[in-house]
Amino acid sequence: MYAASEHNADQRTILSLRGVTKVFGDFTAVEDVNLDIAENEFFALLGPSGCGKTTLLRMLAGFEMPNAGTIHLDGKDMSLQPPNRRPVNMVFQSYAVFPHMSVRENVAYGLKVAGVGRSEARDRVEEALQLVKLDNQADKQPDQLSGGQRQRVALARALIKRPRVLLLDEPLSALDAKLREAMQMELVRLRHALGITFIIVTHDQDEALSMADRVAVMNDGQVQQVAAPLTLYEYPTRRFVADFIGKMNLFSGRLESRHEDRLDVRVAGLGPMTAPTQDSSIFEGREEVDLAVRPEKVRVTAEAPEGESRVRRQGTVKNVAYYGDMSYVFVTLDGAFTINANVQNEARRNDPALRPGDRVWCSWEAHDMLVLAD
Amino acid sequence: MESWRKHPLLFWLFLLPPGFWLAAFFLAPLSVVFVLSFGEKSGIIGIEITGTLDNYIRALDPLYLGIIWKSILIAGGATLVCLLLGYPVAFAIAFAPARWKALLLLIVILPFWINVLIRTYSLIAVFRGRGFVNMAYEWLWTRANDLLALAGLGDQNLLGEYFTPLPLLYNNFAVSAGLVYAFLPFMVLPLYANIERMDRSYIEASLDLGAGHLRTFRSVILPLTWQGALSGIIIVFIPALGYFFIPAILGGTDSQMIGNVIERQFKAANDWPFGAALSLLLMYATFGALALRAVLAGRNAEARGGV
Numbered sequence: 001m002y003a004a005s006e007h008n009a010d011q012r013t014i015l016s017l018r019g020v021t022k023v024f025g026d027f028t029a030v031e032d033v034n035l036d037i038a039e040n041e042f043f044a045l046l047g048p049s050g051c052g053k054t055t056l057l058r059m060l061a062g063f064e065m066p067n068a069g070t071i072h073l074d075g076k077d078m079s080l081q082p083p084n085r086r087p088v089n090m091v092f093q094s095y096a097v098f099p100h101m102s103v104r105e106n107v108a109y110g111l112k113v114a115g116v117g118r119s120e121a122r123d124r125v126e127e128a129l130q131l132v133k134l135d136n137q138a139d140k141q142p143d144q145l146s147g148g149q150r151q152r153v154a155l156a157r158a159l160i161k162r163p164r165v166l167l168l169d170e171p172l173s174a175l176d177a178k179l180r181e182a183m184q185m186e187l188v189r190l191r192h193a194l195g196i197t198f199i200i201v202t203h204d205q206d207e208a209l210s211m212a213d214r215v216a217v218m219n220d221g222q223v224q225q226v227a228a229p230l231t232l233y234e235y236p237t238r239r240f241v242a243d244f245i246g247k248m249n250l251f252s253g254r255l256e257s258r259h260e261d262r263l264d265v266r267v268a269g270l271g272p273m274t275a276p277t278q279d280s281s282i283f284e285g286r287e288e289v290d291l292a293v294r295p296e297k298v299r300v301t302a303e304a305p306e307g308e309s310r311v312r313r314q315g316t317v318k319n320v321a322y323y324g325d326m327s328y329v330f331v332t333l334d335g336a337f338t339i340n341a342n343v344q345n346e347a348r349r350n351d352p353a354l355r356p357g358d359r360v361w362c363s364w365e366a367h368d369m370l371v372l373a374d
Numbered sequence: 375m376e377s378w379r380k381h382p383l384l385f386w387l388f389l390l391p392p393g394f395w396l397a398a399f400f401l402a403p404l405s406v407v408f409v410l411s412f413g414e415k416s417g418i419i420g421i422e423i424t425g426t427l428d429n430y431i432r433a434l435d436p437l438y439l440g441i442i443w444k445s446i447l448i449a450g451g452a453t454l455v456c457l458l459l460g461y462p463v464a465f466a467i468a469f470a471p472a473r474w475k476a477l478l479l480l481i482v483i484l485p486f487w488i489n490v491l492i493r494t495y496s497l498i499a500v501f502r503g504r505g506f507v508n509m510a511y512e513w514l515w516t517r518a519n520d521l522l523a524l525a526g527l528g529d530q531n532l533l534g535e536y537f538t539p540l541p542l543l544y545n546n547f548a549v550s551a552g553l554v555y556a557f558l559p560f561m562v563l564p565l566y567a568n569i570e571r572m573d574r575s576y577i578e579a580s581l582d583l584g585a586g587h588l589r590t591f592r593s594v595i596l597p598l599t600w601q602g603a604l605s606g607i608i609i610v611f612i613p614a615l616g617y618f619f620i621p622a623i624l625g626g627t628d629s630q631m632i633g634n635v636i637e638r639q640f641k642a643a644n645d646w647p648f649g650a651a652l653s654l655l656l657m658y659a660t661f662g663a664l665a666l667r668a669v670l671a672g673r674n675a676e677a678r679g680g681v
Binding site (some may be wrong): 061062064081082084088090092093094096098099102109110113114141154157159161 | 463573575576578579580581582583584585586592593600627
C-alpha cells in the first residue's frame with residue numbers, strides 16, 4: 001500500500017507493473033511490485049545490492065520473465081515478450097559494446113538488424129553520434145576508447161532505436177567522480193532533448209535524488225516507497241527508507257496515545273515526545289513506533305533555545321567530525337541517547353566552535369519529527 | 375620476476391630436467407630424421423647419408439601428392455564435421471546450469487579413459503555388416519516391410535527383395551567417422567573455453583537491439599568465439615592429417631592416408647630415408663598451417679586496433 005504513489009495525473013502512464021514477482025529457486029528476488037511510470041519521466045530504482053532492482057529492470061527488458069504479475073507498455077501486455085520484440089532498449093552496466101565492431105558499426109547494429117535502408121541508417125547513425133558527442137570517434141574500435149566514451153557508444157546504440165523506454169543499469173558506477181557528474185548532467189539533458197522515458201537502476205542515492213523525477217526505493221525484493229526526491233528525503237514513510245536515504249537520528253519509543261494528526265510517544269531516556277502524522281490510523285494497535293529527525297534539522301546551541309514549538313534536550317558534546325563546509329556533531333543527551341547534528345561552518349574561524357565535553361542544548365522544530373511505519 | 379638473474383645456478387638447475395627431456399626425446403630424434411631424409415638405402419639395414427635430394431623429389435611424385443591431397447580432404451572434412459558438432463555441444467555446456475557443467479564436461483572427456491586404439495577397434499563392431507548400426511537399420515527395414523504387407527503392398531518389394539546392409543566399414547566414410555569420433559573432444563574443449571569466457575551481456579545487447587537468435591549467433595557470438603574455433607581446427611586438423619592407425623583399422627584399400635604411407639616406409643617397405651622425407655614434408659605443411667593461423671589472428675588483432 002505504500003507503493004501507491006503521488007503520480008502526476010496530467011501525464012500519461014506508459015509503463016504499468018501489476019503484482020510483478022520473480023523467484024529464483026527458493027529466493028524471491030522481486031515480490032509483488034506495482035508501479036506506474038509516466039511518459040517522459042526520469043524514474044530511478046534505488047536500493048542496496050541484492051534488493052531486486054536489477055532483476056526488475058531485466059524483466060522490463062525481457063531478459064527475465066516474471067513468475068507472476070503483468071507488465072504493460074502503452075497498454076499492451078509485454079510480460080512474456082522476448083527482448084527483441086520490445087520497444088525498449090538498455091544500456092548495460094558493462095556497456096557490452098561489441099569489441100569486434102567499430103563505433104559506427106556498433107551504433108548502426110540495431111538499424112541493420114531491423115533492415116533500415118542504407119542512406120537513412122547513415123543519417124541516423126550520424127545524428128546519434130552527434131547526440132552523444134562521438135561524431136569524431138566513429139571509426140575507432142572500442143578498445144581505443146575510454147570507459148566514458150564506451151558508455152556513450154552504448155547510449156547511442158540504444159537511443160538510435162528510438163525506444164519508448166530507455167533502461168540504464170548502474171550506468172555511472174564504473175566512471176570516476178568527475179566523469180560521473182558530467183554524465184549525470186548529460187543524461188538529464190538527453191532525456192529533455194529526446195522526450196524518452198528513462199528508467200535507471202542505481203545504488204547511489206545522490207544519483208537517484210539529483211537526476212530522477214521520482215524514485216522507487218527497494219529492499220528485499222519489495223518497493224518500500226515511491227516518491228519525488230524531496231518527498232522521499234523529507235517525508236520517508238518507512239524505517240528502511242529513512243535510514244537508507246541520507247543520515248537520520250532514529251528513536252524507538254512506546255506509543256502513549258494516538259490523536260488524529262499527531263502521536264504521543266515516550267522514548268526511553270528522552271521522555272515524552274509528540275510527532276505529527278498525516279494518517280494516524282496506520283498506527284492503530286501499535287505499541288512501538290519509530291521517530292526520526294534529520295541531523296541538519298537539529299540545532300546545537302550553548303544557551304537554551306527560544307521558541308515554544310521546539311523540542312529541546314540538554315547534553316554533552318561527545319565528538320566533532322570536521323568536514324570543512326560543515327561538521328557532524330555527536331551529542332550525548334542526558335539520558336544516554338546520542339544524537340547527530342549537522343552544523344554549517346558559516347563563519348571563518350581559527351578554533352572549533354564546539355569541543356568534546358562542552359555542555360550544549362540540542363533542539364529541533366516539533367513538526368520536523370517523523371513517524372515511521374515498520 | 376627477474377630474481378632468477380640473481381641465482382643463475384638455481385635457474386639452470388630447474389632448466390636442466392625439461393631441457394634434457396626436450397633435447398633427448400625431441401630434438402635428437404628429429405635431427406636423426408632430418409639427417410636420414412638426405413640419405414640412401416645401402417643394403418637391408420644400412421643407410422648412407424649422401425646429401426641426396428632424391429627422397430624429396432620422389433615425395434613430389436603425383437602418386438604421393440595425390441595421397442597427401444586425399445589426406446587433406448579427409449582430415450579437413452573430419453575437422454569441419456567436428457566444428458559443426460562441436461559448436462552446439464560447447465554451447466549447450468557453456469549455457470547449462472552450473473551444477474550440470476562439470477558432469478557434461480566429464481562426459482565429453484570420458485572417452486579419454488579408454489585407449490584410442492581400443493575405441494577405434496570397437497567402432498568396427500558399430501559399423502560392420504552385422505554391426506549395431508546395421509542391426510538397427512535391419513530392424514527398421516523389417517518393421518517397414520511388415521507395415522507395407524499390412525497395407526496390402528507385401529508382394530511389391532518396394533524396399534528391395536532382401537535387406538542390404540549399409541556399407542559403413544572399410545571405406546572413406548569409416549575413416550572420417552573414426553577421426554571425428556576420436557577428435558571431437560579436442561574441438562569441444564577450446565570452443566567451450568571461449569564461449570564460457572565471453573561476456574553474456576553481448577548476447578543480451580544483441581537481442582535487446584532487435585536481433586533474433588540466429589542473427590545474434592552470426593553477428594556476435596561467432597566473431598567473438600572464432601579464436602576458439604581456430605584453436606580447435608588446428609588441434610584437430612594437424613594430428614588428423616598424420617593419423618595412421620584409424621585409416622589402417624577402419625579404412626579400405628583406397629582410403630590410405632599419408633600417415634599410412636610413412637608408417638609403411640619405416641616398417642614393411644624398410645625405406646627410412648624416404649619415410650623421413652615424407653614426415654618432414656608433413657611437418658613443414660603443419661608449420662605452414664600454423665603460420666597461416668598466426669597471420670590470420672594477427673590481422674584480426676590489427677583490425678581491432680590491438681597490438
